[in-house]
Amino acid sequence: MNIYKNRLPLTSLGFDIDCVVADTMEAFIRIAREEYTIDIKPEQITHFNVEQCLNMDDAIVQTIFHKLMVDPIGYKLKLLPDARPVLQKIQTQAPLTFITARPLRDPIVDWLEHELGSQITADMHIIAMGDHDSKTEHILDLGLTHFIDDRFETCETLAQEGIIAMVFDQPWNSGRHSLPVVRSWQDIHACCFPLE
């Protein structure tokens, strides 16, 4: 399937946040190094549940993710490269929609506003529901037809429901599924604005 031939419908497109919009892996690796003197290389993160691929105490892993959940601004969570201009451009044509498995909504709303600017986020839709496996119903409720996520299991579930799910390529999903892939925000730009 050549994903570039069919322009993604901006009004019915949704995004996961962590490791799609946010560079959560960079923040996780940085905090592990700075606060726990644990050195991790990105290519070591070969599983979505990092406890399964890193020789790290589960409690430390959970503590780092908790920090990034409650205070993403304070812990300097950043956007992935090129996410800002592409999201800003999409928002000129349709409100942005984000669906995250994070259980806390307010900190990530504040972070998106901090990173993208309040003009871009004023009309956004964001659902934080605390569960990787219930995204489907929220996506269908919102009338979305297309969704981008880095958890391939989520994308496979969505695809079974007729949603066009695209996997944002990361070391923990690469080669583990047969769904369409986007590798960068430049790829997403090309899918959204193919004639430019």
Ligand SMILES: [Mg+2]
């Ligand atoms: Mg994610």
